[in-house]
Amino acid sequence: MKKIFSFPKSLKKVPNHYCPGCGHGIVHRLITEVIDELNIREKIIAVAPVGCAVIAYDYWDFDCSEAAHGRALAVATGIKRVQPEKIVFTYQGDGDLAAIGIAETLYAANRGENLTTIFINNAVYGMTGGQMAPTTVLKQKTTTTPLGRGSNNEGPPLKVSEILAGLDGVCFVERNAVCSPAQVLKTKKAIKKAFENQLEGKGFSLVEVLSMCPTCWGKSSEEAVKWVEEEMVKSFPLGRIKG
Amino acid sequence: MAQIKINKELCKGCGLCVMYCPKGIIRRSNKLNKKGYMYVEFKKQKGIDCVGCTFCAVMCPESAIEVFKQ
Ligand SMILES: Cc1ncc(C[n+]2csc(CCOP(=O)(O)OP(=O)(O)O)c2C)c(N)n1
Ligand code: SF4
Ligand code: SF4
Ligand code: SF4
Numbered sequence: 001m002k003k004i005f006s007f008p009k010s011l012k013k014v015p016n017h018y019c020p021g022c023g024h025g026i027v028h029r030l031i032t033e034v035i036d037e038l039n040i041r042e043k044i045i046a047v048a049p050v051g052c053a054v055i056a057y058d059y060w061d062f063d064c065s066e067a068a069h070g071r072a073l074a075v076a077t078g079i080k081r082v083q084p085e086k087i088v089f090t091y092q093g094d095g096d097l098a099a100i101g102i103a104e105t106l107y108a109a110n111r112g113e114n115l116t117t118i119f120i121n122n123a124v125y126g127m128t129g130g131q132m133a134p135t136t137v138l139k140q141k142t143t144t145t146p147l148g149r150g151s152n153n154e155g156p157p158l159k160v161s162e163i164l165a166g167l168d169g170v171c172f173v174e175r176n177a178v179c180s181p182a183q184v185l186k187t188k189k190a191i192k193k194a195f196e197n198q199l200e201g202k203g204f205s206l207v208e209v210l211s212m213c214p215t216c217w218g219k220s221s222e223e224a225v226k227w228v229e230e231e232m233v234k235s236f237p238l239g240r241i242k243g
Numbered sequence: 244m245a246q247i248k249i250n251k252e253l254c255k256g257c258g259l260c261v262m263y264c265p266k267g268i269i270r271r272s273n274k275l276n277k278k279g280y281m282y283v284e285f286k287k288q289k290g291i292d293c294v295g296c297t298f299c300a301v302m303c304p305e306s307a308i309e310v311f312k313q
Contacts, residue, residue: 001246005300005310013253015278018304021257025304181263181298214257221257 008032010041010061017055021221023211024053026178027120030188031091032060034195043087045079047072051093052126070101073108076115087198089116095125098134098160105164112169112203116194119160119206122213123232130216134158137235142216157235161208165242171203172243175236177210179228183238197243205243210236245295245312247285253307254282260299260308266291269299 007013010032018024035041044062048054050069057064067075072090080088090097097105097119108115124142125131131144135157139148149157165173172194176187187209194205210232212224219227247269249260254276261269261283270286287293295312 001244001311001313003309004245004295004312005297005308007306007309011306015253016305020255020280020304021259022304025306026302029304029306181296181301184301221259222262225259225262 008036010035012059012061014059016059018052019213019215021212021214021224022052023122023178023209023213024120026184027091027118027187027209027211028056028059030184030191031089031118033188034192035062037192038195038199040087040195040199043085045083045086045088047076047079047088047090049090049092049096050127051096053091053093053120054127056091070096070099071104072096072101073113073115073117074104077108077111077113080113080115084114087116087195089118089195089198091118092120093126094119094121094123094133094135094160098158102134105160106167109164109170109204109206110167112171114198114201115204116198117204117206118191118194119208120211121160121208121236122211122216123157124213124216126213126216130213135160135236137232159236161206161241164206169204170206170242172197172205173208173241174206174243175208175210175238175241177228177233177238179210179212179225193243208236210238245293245310246287247293247299248309248311249283249285250307250309251276251282252278253305254280255305256281256283257304258283259302259304263298263302265296265298266293268293
């Protein structure tokens with residue numbers, strides 16, 4: 001028999017610390033599959049975030065750096081400008097990219113830095129125990145919105161992808177989800193495109209991924225994928241936004 | 244004809260492969276791995292074959308599944 005689905009070369013064969021059913025693991029694998037397929041492992045420098053993915057470098061078998069909370073795109077800008085021949089990407093959660101790091105994100109995108117960003121939208125601050133994130137959806141209960149997020153109190157969720165798509169320096173924005181096999185494969189395609197854009201020097205590319213956080217949502221893995229599919233996509237429609 | 248191999252030490256028993264296998268041939272076990280997770284098992288049944296669709300492997304957050312096809 002021929003192996004038709006194997007463990008990616010760029011992923012370390014070690015157990016990770018993510019909760020069962022967490023979307024981070026799926027996206028980690030997709031990134032390594034794309035890097036293997038494009039044969040760019042020796043050229044990659046990743047910038048890990050602060051959040052549940054803070055030790056992503058323990059799982060990826062290529063060069064990685066770490067940034068202070070929210071500052072991944074500032075660090076990535078420095079790396080890419082000094083070593084333009086490297087393929088540099090950031091991997092960031094919604095708290096990291098869209099709350100504490102929104103300024104760094106907006107300005108790196110607006111400068112059209114030739115970078116790739118993978119943006120994990122799980123609608124909460126996962127690592128710190130499930131507080132409201134900029135992307136928490138209306139009526140969603142979190143530890144800091146026990147009655148549900150309200151449009152009068154907290155404001156509606158921030159549509160980061162749509163905002164960034166409006167900037168001239170941004171060449172590609174697509175929102176995906178990892179809630180079903182078909183969506184996972186679409187996510188992989190978008191990640192590949194975002195890396196190819198950088199290889200072609202096209203500018204800033206962003207792939208937003210709606211991702212499960214069963215633990216902070218208080219749901220089983222099965223309920224969590226259903227919630228992404230049926231509820232989360234209402235606030236965050238999937239598809240190509242720019243490019 | 245196809246089959247899958249599950250790395251039971253990487254599996255966390257999340258059940259996403261079970262949920263998406265169109266053939267219903269991945270089952271939860273009541274056995275624990277070294278990390279203390281109840282891992283899942285590939286259980287072929289009479290007359291039901293794995294079709295090698297890779298859905299299980301595509302969904303697995305732990306990259307614990309490999310798929311083989313003839
Ligand atoms: C400067 C600073 N402020 C606050 C924190 C606490 N903190 C750690 S992770 C985190 C939020 C992470 O949420 P997100 O980026 O959505 O990632 P997730 O854990 O959900 O993957 C916060 C506020 C910190 N580590 N550093
Ligand atoms: S808290 Fe949420 S985001 Fe963090 S590892 Fe657990 S499921 Fe994943
Ligand atoms: S490859 Fe498809 S049919 Fe075979 S076990 Fe996986 S999901 Fe089921
Ligand atoms: S998807 Fe992976 S981790 Fe989850 S139960 Fe199946 S083999 Fe185990």
